[in-house]
Amino acid sequence: MNFDPTEEQIRWRDLAREYAQEEIRPRAARLDKEEKFPYDIAARMAELGLMGMTVPEEYGGSGGDFVAYNLALEEISRADTSVGITMEAHISLGCSPIVNFGTKAQKEHFLGEVIRGGERLWAFGLTEENAGTDAGGTQTTAELKDGQWVVNGSKKWITNGGTDITGGVTAIARTGTRENGGPELTAIIIPQEAPGYTRGPGYEKTGWRASDQRPLYFEDCRVPEENLLGERGRGFVQFLQTLDGGRVAVAALSVGLAQACLDEALKRAKERRQFGRAIAEFQAIQFKIADMAMEIELARNTVLKAAWLKEEGRAFGCQASMAKVFASETAKRAADQAVQIHGGEGFMETSAVARYWRQVKINEIGEGTSEINRQIIAQSLFEESPQEAKAKR
Numbered sequence: 572m573n574f575d576p577t578e579e580q581i582r583w584r585d586l587a588r589e590y591a592q593e594e595i596r597p598r599a600a601r602l603d604k605e606e607k608f609p610y611d612i613a614a615r616m617a618e619l620g621l622m623g624m625t626v627p628e629e630y631g632g633s634g635g636d637f638v639a640y641n642l643a644l645e646e647i648s649r650a651d652t653s654v655g656i657t658m659e660a661h662i663s664l665g666c667s668p669i670v671n672f673g674t675k676a677q678k679e680h681f682l683g684e685v686i687r688g689g690e691r692l693w694a695f696g697l698t699e700e701n702a703g704t705d706a707g708g709t710q711t712t713a714e715l716k717d718g719q720w721v722v723n724g725s726k727k728w729i730t731n732g733g734t735d736i737t738g739g740v741t742a743i744a745r746t747g748t749r750e751n752g753g754p755e756l757t758a759i760i761i762p763q764e765a766p767g768y769t770r771g772p773g774y775e776k777t778g779w780r781a782s783d784q785r786p787l788y789f790e791d792c793r794v795p796e797e798n799l800l801g802e803r804g805r806g807f808v809q810f811l812q813t814l815d816g817g818r819v820a821v822a823a824l825s826v827g828l829a830q831a832c833l834d835e836a837l838k839r840a841k842e843r844r845q846f847g848r849a850i851a852e853f854q855a856i857q858f859k860i861a862d863m864a865m866e867i868e869l870a871r872n873t874v875l876k877a878a879w880l881k882e883e884g885r886a887f888g889c890q891a892s893m894a895k896v897f898a899s900e901t902a903k904r905a906a907d908q909a910v911q912i913h914g915g916e917g918f919m920e921t922s923a924v925a926r927y928w929r930q931v932k933i934n935e936i937g938e939g940t941s942e943i944n945r946q947i948i949a950q951s952l953f954e955e956s957p958q959e960a961k962a963k964r
């Protein structure tokens with residue numbers, strides 16, 4: 572077993588680390604306070620190739636592998652999870668469905684011309700007012716009329732949904748009813764300029780304040796028939812596959828945030844003196860730091876294992892859920908302990924750890940809550956093994 576990343580993976584990780592530590596981390600507190608989307612950072616990350624990491628080179632991407640992407644995303648998120656989620660939602664949710672299910676023409680146009688050529692972001696619209704965890708409850712409809720999809724409905728909390736550089740959204744819509752009475756769900760590519768497509772204002776949030784989330788509205792919104800992504804009626808399968816990849820990436824983002832908590836905790840423990848000594852000399856503080864380091868190591872290994880399985884083309888859904896739950900909960904514990912190690916100072920908005928503590932909760936919710944991911948893990952344990960299935964035949 573080889574735990575060493577490849578030279579290429581190390582190159583991406585180091586590139587992301589250097590840029591994130593020098594250019595993003597020093598600005599993270601202000602961006603959060605001012606709730607400003609950092610256009611210059613997004614542009615520079617696109618120039619460095621970080622925003623097209625898993626998009627094939629023939630469509631203007633960087634052609635990086637999935638492990639490299641997660642290593643880079645961890646580093647960006649270690650500096651600021653607002654920037655991390657902008658990158659994650661663009662690559663895992665925005666670009667991946669087009670890479671995985673798009674036709675050659677769609678890839679050339681949307682990935683090549685719109686996203687790469689125009690340095691644009693892309694969004695993924697699944698969630699609605701009454702369709703959260705139960706995405707089958709989608710009420711947005713798309714009807715084929717005179718060679719166009721006519722979309723009606725709305726989406727909620729869509730990341731990258733309304734920045735000045737958003738190119739559009741891939742939305743999941745109900746296109747009919749299946750034989751079993753369930754909804755026929757289909758993915759439709761909706762460019763920003765499509766008639767009848769509008770965006771609401773950004774939300775007031777507890778974290779990820781320098782990233783963009785909005786409601787999206789479709790009122791007789793028309794797009795050409797060829798904007799169907801993949802096959803009609805395959806939307807459910809497509810978004811489940813998309814979310815599997817997204818969960819690994821949100822787990823990498825969580826590891827980055829947990830690492831940032833450890834970085835700050837170590838610094839503070841060495842600097843802060845009480846009873847005539849650095850608090851790092853107290854065993855109570857050392858044990859907290861040891862637990863943080865141990866859990867981060869485990870979470871990182873789980874993320875990289877899941878990413879490697881995906882890169883190898885093997886089944887990775889259960890490992891993606893394990894990585895998501897374990898890494899997000901590791902980050903929550905790390906943020907909590909980092910504040911504890913800072914004492915009262917950690918409760919002040921002037922300390923980085925107070926911001927981390929606010930930001931960490933969403934990792935247990937977005938792209939599948941911990942409850943749903945635990946269900947996926949449990950279901951995979953109850954499923955018949957191939958040997959059991961064979962024995963029954």
Ligand SMILES: Cc1cc2nc3c(=O)[nH]c(=O)nc-3n(C[C@H](O)[C@H](O)[C@H](O)COP(=O)(O)OP(=O)(O)OC[C@H]3O[C@@H](n4cnc5c(N)ncnc54)[C@H](O)[C@@H]3O)c2cc1C
Pocket residue numbers: 660664694695696697698702703704705727728729730731779784933936937938939940941942943
């Ligand atoms: C900042 C932010 C960014 C987001 N970005 C996007 C985006 O880009 N695109 C997008 O489509 N969506 C996005 N979302 C939506 C996100 O994916 C959902 O919030 C998430 O899937 C959970 O849905 P919900 O919030 O409606 O919770 P609900 O579904 O209402 O769940 C509430 C609680 O009930 C539990 N629960 C629900 N069903 C079950 C069950 N069967 N068994 C056990 N427990 C259950 C949940 O685990 C949770 O604890 C974003 C959300 C936020 C807050």
